[in-house]
Amino acid sequence: MKIVISVDSFKGSISSMEAGSVLKRAVLDRFPRDEVQVFPLADGGEGTVDAMTQGLGGQIVPVEVMGPLGETVLSRYGYLPATGTAVIEMADASGLTMVPEERRNPLHTTTYGLGQLIIAAMEQGCRKFIVGIGGSATNDCGLGMLTALGWRFLRQNGSEAGCYGRDLAEIASIDVSGVHGLLAECEFHIACDVNNPLCGINGCSHVYGPQKGATPEIVSRMDFDISRFADIAEKVMARRGKDMPGAGAAGGLGFAFHVFLGGELTPGVSLILQSIGIEDALRDADVLITGEGRMDRQTAMGKAPAGVAQLAKKCKPDCCTVALCGCAASDAHEVNGHGIDAYFPILHAPMTVEQAMELTVTRENLALTVQQVMNLLHRHDA
Numbered sequence: 001m002k003i004v005i006s007v008d009s010f011k012g013s014i015s016s017m018e019a020g021s022v023l024k025r026a027v028l029d030r031f032p033r034d035e036v037q038v039f040p041l042a043d044g045g046e047g048t049v050d051a052m053t054q055g056l057g058g059q060i061v062p063v064e065v066m067g068p069l070g071e072t073v074l075s076r077y078g079y080l081p082a083t084g085t086a087v088i089e090m091a092d093a094s095g096l097t098m099v100p101e102e103r104r105n106p107l108h109t110t111t112y113g114l115g116q117l118i119i120a121a122m123e124q125g126c127r128k129f130i131v132g133i134g135g136s137a138t139n140d141c142g143l144g145m146l147t148a149l150g151w152r153f154l155r156q157n158g159s160e161a162g163c164y165g166r167d168l169a170e171i172a173s174i175d176v177s178g179v180h181g182l183l184a185e186c187e188f189h190i191a192c193d194v195n196n197p198l199c200g201i202n203g204c205s206h207v208y209g210p211q212k213g214a215t216p217e218i219v220s221r222m223d224f225d226i227s228r229f230a231d232i233a234e235k236v237m238a239r240r241g242k243d244m245p246g247a248g249a250a251g252g253l254g255f256a257f258h259v260f261l262g263g264e265l266t267p268g269v270s271l272i273l274q275s276i277g278i279e280d281a282l283r284d285a286d287v288l289i290t291g292e293g294r295m296d297r298q299t300a301m302g303k304a305p306a307g308v309a310q311l312a313k314k315c316k317p318d319c320c321t322v323a324l325c326g327c328a329a330s331d332a333h334e335v336n337g338h339g340i341d342a343y344f345p346i347l348h349a350p351m352t353v354e355q356a357m358e359l360t361v362t363r364e365n366l367a368l369t370v371q372q373v374m375n376l377l378h379r380h381d382a
Contacts, residue, residue, distance in 0.1 A: 001378065003027060004285040004312070006039040006278060008304040009047045010293035010326050013357040016040045016051040019366060023289055023324075026367035027374055034374075039278045041290065043304040044132035044191025044268025045089070052087045052130070053078035056276065063120045065113035066144075068094045068137040069103065070164075077117050085128040085275075086121035090114050090250060091135035094144070096212060099137045104213030106139035106205075106222065106251060107166040114253075115148025122182045130275055131257070132191040132268060133250035139209055140165040141198070141226050142256020150179040151260065165251075168225040174236045188263035191271045193302060196248035198241070198255045199227040204248035212251070226252055233259055269307030278308065282315040287377060289322050289370065290340070296329035300338040309339030322373055324366060326356060344369055 005027075007019045014022075020038035027036055040055025042048040053060055058080040067073035078087035091097070093113035096104070118129065138144070144163040147153065152175035153161045161167045196202050205214065205223040214222065230242045230252075239259045241247050246265040247255040257263030266274075273279070282288065290305040300306050309321045323335065323343040335343060346365040347356060355361060 001031070001286045002035045002284060003287045003289060004037050004039065004278065004281050005289045006041040006308050007290055007324070008041045008043070008292040009051065010357070010362060011047070013293065013326070013362045014359060014366075015054065016042060016047065017054040019291070022363050022366050023370045026370050030371050031374060031378060037281050039276050039281070041304050041308060042268075042272050043307070044193065044271060045134045046091070048132045048191070048268075048272065049076065049078040049087050049089050049092070052272070052275065053080070056080050057082065058087070061120070061124065063117055065093050065116040066110070067113055068098055068109040068111075070110065073098065073113065075113060075117055077121050079121065079124055079126065083128060084126050085130060086118075086124070086126035088114070088117055088121070088129065088131045089135075090131060090133045090253065093117050094138050095135045096137040097135070104137070105218070106137070106209055106212045106214050107218060108164055109138045109140065109212070110144030110164045111136070111138050111140055111142055111251075111253065112144035112148045112163050115145035118145070118149065119180060122180070122186065127186050129186060129188045130191065130271065131188060133253045134191075134193070136250040136253065137212055138165065138253075139204055139212060139214065139222055139226075139251035141168060141229055141252030142260065143168060143229075145253070146256060146260055149183060151176060152178055165222060168222070168229045171229055171232065174232060176236065183261065186261075188257055188261050189271055189275075190254065190257050190263045190265045191268035192246040192249045192254055192265040193268050194249050195245040197243050197245065198230055198247040198252055199223055202248070204251050207248070208251065230255060267302060269302060269304050272304070273308060273311055279311065279315055282312045282319065285312065285316060285319050287320045287322065288312040289324065289373075291324035291343075293326040294329065295323060295325035295327070295332040295335060295343055297331040297334045299332065300334040306335055306338040306340065309335075313339045320377060324369055326362070344373060
């Protein structure tokens, strides 16, 4: 039997690749003649750098960058030398969790550190970028990132504007003469799971500004400033993006990546699945084993296990797809309509959440559960 394993991390407990390794060992202990392949799984958000770097033979590269409030922070990216790819989570450089709640205000945050990460990766030799843009503290329309990359944003008097959200209001023109030369050799693939346009009632300021500390007055100001900035940018870069679905992602980073860097915005799961090369393995797989820590109706709405399950059914309609989870909500059955044939919570006895999330307990529960699943599938196959 040919088995493909691609499990999302059980957040706070076990990583994607470690869970996959545990499952592979458990299957082969019981059925040593099976053929088992393990692939990392993530959705472009938290854990993507670790999953892809560990799963695809890369390394984590630490980099000191400017944090969202202007201070120096230790960030990182994943380097995949085989393909010259950098995997970046923007939240590692400009994330909301890096800003204390009492200091949250998108007028005073910047994406400059994200630009520094890109430069560090380019200088390492990376020419392909996979960037997850969830969890931002910013609403600067990529102003900070672009400033770090060499664009000059000028006031009416010709002086350079700053790189924070508040500085968008002062920009009158854009100078492209100093843009980093290596960018022309690079391609950017952006994991983006929202469809918000840049401006208006459904744009980044109105929808996401309040959670980043914006008052109603700040929301209105920033929506106006970003709209005006976008009009200037579209003319200078000769590329439209203001009304594009996803332009409003991460405080306008979707717009910045597309208009300034020619970036392609793709749903996170789809982008990761393309990047890990799992499709070839699924074409002749008998079983796909996937899963995550908590399974509920949100899983069916584009999260990683449903994404890989749907791909499996596309590649081979009779592939049996099983999901394992730490717990299953009452609405988890909705995943059955999205490629997952059956799901199984892995707990074998009553215990607290803390006990269930202990690494040794999770490993044991995963192994015991997958062996029982495979007992059934082998019996049916016989």
